[in-house]
Amino acid sequence: MNVIDVLNQEQRKESVPEFRPGDTVKVYSKVVEGGKERVQMFEGVVTVRKGGGAQESITVRRVAHGVGVEKSFLVHSPRVDRIEVSKRGIVRRSRLYYLTEKIGKAARIKEKKAAR
Amino acid sequence: MKNILGRKVGMTSVFTDDGRYVPVTVIEAGPCTVVERRTKEKHGYESVAIAFGDIKKSRVSRALAGHYKKNDAEPKRYVREFRNDIDGIEPGQTITVASFEPGDRVDVVGISKGHGFSGGIKRHNFSGGGASHGSMIHRQPASNGDTNAGRTVKGSRRPGHFGVDRTTHQNLEIVRADAERNLLLVRGPIPGPKNALVVVRKSVKHA
Numbered sequence: 001m002n003v004i005d006v007l008n009q010e011q012r013k014e015s016v017p018e019f020r021p022g023d024t025v026k027v028y029s030k031v032v033e034g035g036k037e038r039v040q041m042f043e044g045v046v047t048v049r050k051g052g053g054a055q056e057s058i059t060v061r062r063v064a065h066g067v068g069v070e071k072s073f074l075v076h077s078p079r080v081d082r083i084e085v086s087k088r089g090i091v092r093r094s095r096l097y098y099l100t101e102k103i104g105k106a107a108r109i110k111e112k113k114a115a116r
Numbered sequence: 117m118k119n120i121l122g123r124k125v126g127m128t129s130v131f132t133d134d135g136r137y138v139p140v141t142v143i144e145a146g147p148c149t150v151v152e153r154r155t156k157e158k159h160g161y162e163s164v165a166i167a168f169g170d171i172k173k174s175r176v177s178r179a180l181a182g183h184y185k186k187n188d189a190e191p192k193r194y195v196r197e198f199r200n201d202i203d204g205i206e207p208g209q210t211i212t213v214a215s216f217e218p219g220d221r222v223d224v225v226g227i228s229k230g231h232g233f234s235g236g237i238k239r240h241n242f243s244g245g246g247a248s249h250g251s252m253i254h255r256q257p258a259s260n261g262d263t264n265a266g267r268t269v270k271g272s273r274r275p276g277h278f279g280v281d282r283t284t285h286q287n288l289e290i291v292r293a294d295a296e297r298n299l300l301l302v303r304g305p306i307p308g309p310k311n312a313l314v315v316v317r318k319s320v321k322h323a
Contacts, residue, residue: 007299055129
């Protein structure tokens, strides 16, 4: 393996939970506020998951106080503490850009129920 | 001494300790051996010559081999002189990336990539003519100047050979220095193709 591949491999986190667009996740990121570091949680639907290796990023969307908010995170960033999957969704696309135009009930995503 | 010779490996991005994801160029630098110390009394100026890169012994000329032998150093492929930040460096010493720290500023010298015979757009950032509506001047140099002058002004920018020039990028930030693997990670691009020799010097602009 060449040096660059080794460096990229080292940047990656050892374990990232399995999830895909349509799933609802909680992203715990570290933020520095007033000189102090604390962990902030952002929960929403994964609309985009793109890039490979250490560069992999996700976009998470939620509607907060009636306003749509999208945040993107670098999955392997040390600033992202951890990611938890809270719901599995059924979607037929890998990029859920259509959610931006939908509001309320139309923006729902069917939930995948765990097999019994 | 924050001067070293290395080989450009390529580019990637890394996370810094404060969480930024920055583009870096990876340089495989050193270990370099100091082969000569030049002094004001003997040579008229102060400098240090360091050598880098493996070479077959049979490829070294007798004259050069003697030069290395005089200073008790193994023959290497490249030798370059440095005149700044050389206090206390003596022949026989080894220079590694351990003397660099994240946040240091350096200048990187390389031979830029060859582009062959290139037009004004690529070579001098000319804007070019219109693509359509019958402009008929697409990527041409167009006007060569004033007709009253009746001649072409000297030094005007023209198509011609582009690249393969000695190029210096100044004031680049060291993102990481990996002494175990002899790697130096410099923020942003540096001149030259992969596997080319690059000279890393202490920045002249940054105090």
